[in-house]
Amino acid sequence: MAQALINHKIIPWACHRADMDLYLLANKMKINVEKLKKWESGEAKPTFKQAQKLAKYLHIPFGYLFLAEAPTETIPVTDFRTIGNHQAQVLSVDLKDLLNDLVLKQSWYKEYVRDYFGDPVKVIGRFSCNDTPEKIATDITAKLNLTLQDRKLARNTKELYNLLVGRIEQYHILVMKSGVVGSNTHRTLDLDEFRGISIYDDYAPLIFINGRDVAAAQLFTLVHELAHLWIGEGGISNHPLESKVISTANATEKLCNAVAGEVLVPQDILINHWDSSKSIDEITAKLRRNLFRVSQVVIARRACDINLISWKDYTSFYAEQVKRWKKPKGSGGNSYNTIPVRNSKAFTNAVVQQAKANGILLRDAGKLLGVSPASISKLATHIGVR
Template identity: 45%
Template sequence: MAEAQINPAILTWALQRSGIDALVLADKLGTAASRVESWEAGERKPTFRQAKRIAEITHVPFGYFYLPEPPTEALPIADFRTVGDDPVRPLSPDFRDIFNDVMRKQGWFREYRQQHFEEPLPFIGRFNGRSAAADIATDIGRTLRITGQDRANCAGWEEYLRLLIARIEDAGVLVMRSGIVGNNTHRPLSVDEFRGFVVADPYAPVVFLNGKDAKAAQIFTLIHELAHLWLGESGVSNERIGTAQQHGGDVERLCNATAAEFLVPAAEFRARWNNRIGFVAQVREFARMFKVSGVVVGRRAVELRLAPWDEFAAFYRAEREAWAAAAARQSSGGNPYKTSAVRNGKLLTKAVLETAFEGRMLLRDAGSLLGVAPANLRKLASSVYGEE
């Protein structure tokens, strides 16, 4: 069988980019690791069939393997991710594919708003890095019309998350969340890689949440990313509030502080905290009360000098183990139309459906944008509008 005259440097780049090594690739191809290593060294060449399969496995366009050198894949938003003091790994193909899909949808919605002569949203970039977290948090609450009583009225984390998303979309911000790339359940997103990202566009801002994260953690990420919008700063985040030193620069620290103050106001927290109650028991109670994770509550107690670091550190280690076990049990099933509305956000979904049903957009194009078969768009509409 004819050999594919691929560039071995591109093969090495593709493997590094996808986070797999020669042994893993060999196993997927049903060949020896030494053969893959010989391809990387340029001593031998894979067949066309093998090269195409490599492109599928590494999620790299087949034509890239014939380029003279690896392409530059600059991210159009800032990378605020951190792992302690160590450099973070390059963003994976899964992230890049979900990011490109979100940007395609964001671009459509931006044009849609401009065609409807909508004004730019006034809160994008309203504050800057020298602003106080409490001032930003107060302005976010005022804009979303969210109060402590709204939080108390919610039965749990999922209901509070839905309320926050609804109010944020009412303000004009697209909110999308998914735990997989497109509709492919074999390509789950990694919480260790990123928890969310945000695009601070004045006409079509978008917040994306990693749906693989716990609901309580998604709430914190949602407000963290919203703070990015108020600062006018686009970026991808994996906020690490369980570490002693918060890394990521001034922007991330300010966004974390804003999210903490919005979700767990310092004054209310201090008034309710009781040193006579055990740390873990009180953290659990406050997590239910404020509709955030126990880690956010524990960190808040440390920041406000109401509890020692070592108690929080022990609690955080136990929580990480519980998260890992819960993530392994997580299911991607459910109503496909409700899932579609969550992945795309109701704001975008309604705009696309409205445009398509008014004949200003082909049903084929609407289905492609929303990831739904054109024949099922009316079922999607019934699901979305039937919940109101």
């Protein structure tokens, strides 16, 4: 069979990128590791079929194997993640590939917005880290027209999340949520690595929520990432509710956490309705049921941040609540319901509309949405695009 004249020097680079040694790679490809070592050293060449398999398991485009030298990868957003009190250093291949996919979608949508709407998004980038959390939260609440009645009418956290997503997307801010890379269910995202991503852009800002997280945390992440856009600083975040201190060098994350807390659980309302004679479980359950529609943990964390309860009491309560949480599972239902969630409703509608109007090829529409080209017509019917 014809050999693929790959650059053998790409293999060690790709293995390092994927955090995979030759033995693990050989096991996945079901070949002898000695053969793989010969490919790496340049003593032998794989067949085209073997090279395609090699690229697949290393999570790189097939063409990368033929490059003269390994490409230099850059992170398109600021990395705000911390481990303990230190800045996180490494991005997994799954997170890198997710970022590349998000940038591809965001770039396409930016051109779409400029062509059909013209104006940039005016609500973002008008504040900075020098503004108070209260000032930013007040503006976000006003722009989303989020009232106390809205909170009461939402039956649960999921409904409040969906309400906010709908209002956020009215400003051409894309909100995407998934627990996997693209549409590959075998590449699940690591919740310990990140919880949310925001990409700042004048025309097509984007928020991504790690769908592996529980609903309670997803809502907090949504507003946290929105705060990033409001101050014009997108990035990658991991802000666990069990963490007491964010790195002192990371004032941006601290600010966005405070903004999210104030939007979801306004301080004045919380203080007016807090009853210290009741247990934390009792009072947070009552406030969740009657006022806020966020999780009891978010309410308790807010109470801790404004010194209504101690950190010790909060962590004990948090540990008990975690035992009750159920991690989200795959949809298991109609896949056409999942596509607009994974890609955002606004983005999905735009791509399908362009495909139906012959503005883009079905092949390209399928690639953008992570579906087969043959699915576009059925998807259009399902979401009401004619």
